[in-house]
Amino acid sequence: xxxxxxxxxxxxxxxxxxxxxxxxxxxxxxxxxxxxxxxxxxxxxxxxxxxxxxxxxxxxxxxxxxxxxxxxxxxxxxxxxxxxxxxxxxxxxxxxxxxxxxxxxxxxxxxxxxxxxxxxxxxxxxxxxxxxxxxxxxxxxxxxxxxxxxxxxxxxxxxxxxxxxxxxxxxxxxxxxxxxxxxxxxxxxxxxxxxxxxxxxxxxxxxxxxxxxxxxxxxxxxxxxxxxxxxxxxxxxxxxxxxxxxxxxxxxxxxxxxxxxxxxxxxxxxxxxxxxxxxxxxxxxxxxxxxxxxxxxxxxxxxxxxxxxxxxxxxxxxxxxxxxxxxxxxxxxxxxxxxxxxxxxxxxxxxxxxxxxxxxxxxxxxxxxxxxxxxxxxxxxxxxxxxxxxxxxxxxxxxxxxxxxxxxxxxxxxxxxxxxxxxxxxxxxxx
Ligand code: DLL
Numbered sequence: 001x002x003x004x005x006x007x008x009x010x011x012x013x014x015x016x017x018x019x020x021x022x023x024x025x026x027x028x029x030x031x032x033x034x035x036x037x038x039x040x041x042x043x044x045x046x047x048x049x050x051x052x053x054x055x056x057x058x059x060x061x062x063x064x065x066x067x068x069x070x071x072x073x074x075x076x077x078x079x080x081x082x083x084x085x086x087x088x089x090x091x092x093x094x095x096x097x098x099x100x101x102x103x104x105x106x107x108x109x110x111x112x113x114x115x116x117x118x119x120x121x122x123x124x125x126x127x128x129x130x131x132x133x134x135x136x137x138x139x140x141x142x143x144x145x146x147x148x149x150x151x152x153x154x155x156x157x158x159x160x161x162x163x164x165x166x167x168x169x170x171x172x173x174x175x176x177x178x179x180x181x182x183x184x185x186x187x188x189x190x191x192x193x194x195x196x197x198x199x200x201x202x203x204x205x206x207x208x209x210x211x212x213x214x215x216x217x218x219x220x221x222x223x224x225x226x227x228x229x230x231x232x233x234x235x236x237x238x239x240x241x242x243x244x245x246x247x248x249x250x251x252x253x254x255x256x257x258x259x260x261x262x263x264x265x266x267x268x269x270x271x272x273x274x275x276x277x278x279x280x281x282x283x284x285x286x287x288x289x290x291x292x293x294x295x296x297x298x299x300x301x302x303x304x305x306x307x308x309x310x311x312x313x314x315x316x317x318x319x320x321x322x323x324x325x326x327x328x329x330x331x332x333x334x335x336x337x338x339x340x341x342x343x344x345x346x347x348x349x350x351x352x353x354x355x356x357x358x359x360x361x362x363x364x365x366x367x368x369x370x371x372x373x374x375x376x377x378x379x380x381x382x383x384x385x386x387x388x389x390x391x392x393x394x395x396x397x398x399x400x401x402x403x404x405x406x407x408x409x410x411x412x413x414x415x416x417x418x419x420x421x422x423x424x425x426x427x428x429x430x431x
Contacts, residue, residue: 003119003151004112007259008313012306015258015314020053022286023262027051027060030292033078036071037061037294054262057284058272062295068098068238076291077101084290089137090237097137100237101290107146109287110240113257114147117246120255121206121231123177125152128203130170132180132188133211134160134420139241140211144179147243153177160184161419163191174203182214182222182230183422186353189225190417199227208233210242212421213321213339217346219251221353234321236298238291239283245318250310253317260287263316265304266297278303280325281318299325301337329359329425331366336401338424341370344400350378350389354415361429368405370397376412 002008010018028048030037040061041047050059068076073096077084085104089097102110123129129148133140141159148155156173158166160180166188169175178185185207192202204226210233222230234254235244244261245254256263264272265279273279281300285292301322309317323337330336338357345355355372370393378389386409393407416423 001119001122001124002311002313003116007257008116008255008315010259010314012314016054018259019262019286022259023054023057023284024048024051026284026286026288026292027294029078029289030294034076034292036067036076057262057264057295060284060294062266062270062282062297063293064297065098065238065299069096072096073099074101076293078292079103079290087137088139088142088237088241091138098238100139100240102288103290106240106288106290109260110143110243111146111150113240113260114143114243115150116257117208117233117243118147118151118153118177120246120248121177121208121229122249123148123151123153123206123208127151127153127176128156128174129153129177129179130156130158130166130173130175132158132160132166132178132184133242138420139235139237140179140181140420143235143241143243144208148177148179163188163419164195167192167195167197170204171197171201176203177206177208178204178226178228179208181211181418181421182209182218183212183418184420185209185222185226185230186218187417187419189222190352193225204228206231208246210234213323213327213337215320215339215343215346217343218353221346232320234318236300238293238296239285239298240288244283248309248311248313252309253305253319255309255313255315255317256304258315260285262286263304263318264295265302275304275306275316278322281321301325327425329357329368329427331359331368331403334402336403340401341397341403341405344396345370345372345393347396347400348389348393350375350381351393351409352412354417355424356415357425359425359427359429366429368403369408370405371408371410371415373410373412373415379412 084101086102089099131144135141207230231247233246235242245256247254262284264282267273267279281298303319352373358369
């Protein structure tokens with residue numbers, strides 16, 4: 001199922017010349033309408049005339065999240081407010097959020113890209129889509145909502161939370177697709193088990209999960225528990241929201257919709273890296289009118305590949321996001337991402353994928369404690385058995401994540417559950 005075959009399977013050369021044309025257009029628009037970009041380009045001694053196409057991308061300035069903050073709230077909008085019909089903002093743990101404005105054309109294009117995403121997951125007009133991403137300033141709920149409507153599915157706009165009600169409606173309304181964070185999908189699966197709802201009572205067949213990092217192991221776990229295909233979707237509010245990229249049924253990375261976004265992977269020295277190398281994912285928006293961005297540094301670490309995909313889509317794919325550069329923990333000089341810890345934990349039998357990472361400092365030494373829940377069948381095990389399990393977890397953490405962590409086994413159901421983006425790390429160190 002391909003929503004827009006002309007665009008999604010467009011030959012590479014044709015796609016590139018479309019990008020060339022659209023890049024020239026967006027550069028001209030921001031130069032004329034956004035003082036921030038005009039100044040940045042003047043500083044670099046360039047004008048829109050210097051940008052002939054994608055080959056000149058490295059001449060353009062980067063945009064950082066801080067630039068959005070400095071121009072808070074509407075300083076990067078490229079059109080007068082009368083043209084803006086929607087405003088979203090990302091939560092931002094400290095200070096002011098970063099804001100994004102959309103014209104009606106932007107909303108229309110977003111719905112189109114989310115429709116592509118729905119088709120990637122095999123979701124069409126016969127489907128009942130339960131949207132359990134939060135509705136509001138967060139882009140997850142409304143993004144999924146408009147995409148599901150665009151393909152003609154029946155949308156249940158649940159928003160996040162209220163787990164018992166989610167399950168009741170999932171069963172009663174016969175939801176066939178679920179949109180939420182992977183951690184909430186896991187939470188729902190567990191609650192289903194506890195409520196004694198067996199898989200034959202629900203009709204779910206696919207999940208469109210994203211907004212936070214997750215692992216291949218977690219995918220398997222969720223797929224088994226819910227009896228579905230669990231697919232990865234990526235996006236960020238500054239660039240659009242969910243649907244910047246989406247995995248197809250081949251499950252080999254997420255297609256970035258290159259007719260709308262120009263991705264680059266940037267290395268430590270600010271250089272554009274070739275496909276296959278890991279770096280900071282960076283986007284230039286090619287068709288946004290409300291708030292176009294040039295070379296926006298997401299700080300999400302990943303790898304791009306342009307190996308042909310069996311699905312026939314020609315758009316470049318991004319691998320799983322390893323983590324954000326600012327999520328990386330440095331424990332006694334060792335760099336570790338929460339996703340590596342998740343991977344290490346899910347190799348071990350006897351525990352559940354509910355975990356929390358507590359980092360602290362004792363004297364001048366960093367400590368890391370990994371709390372993880374026991375599977376219920378382990379609860380009756382002997383002390384010796386539990387000690388051996390702890391040891392296996394520590395070994396797995398040492399070999400897969402290269403850290404020496406303390407491990408605490410917790411009773412099933414005792415660690416906090418997520419309803420949106422999971423908060424798995426508690427860093428108690430004072431810097
Ligand atoms: O999380 C948009 C979204 C909603 C994406 C629903 C997918 C589904 P923000 O709140 O601005 O927007 O957060 C963006 O979340 O820079 C990544 O660090 C992370 N992220 C999003 N999707 C994924 C994913 C939405 N599939 C930030 N895997 C991004 C890993 C993801 N990280």
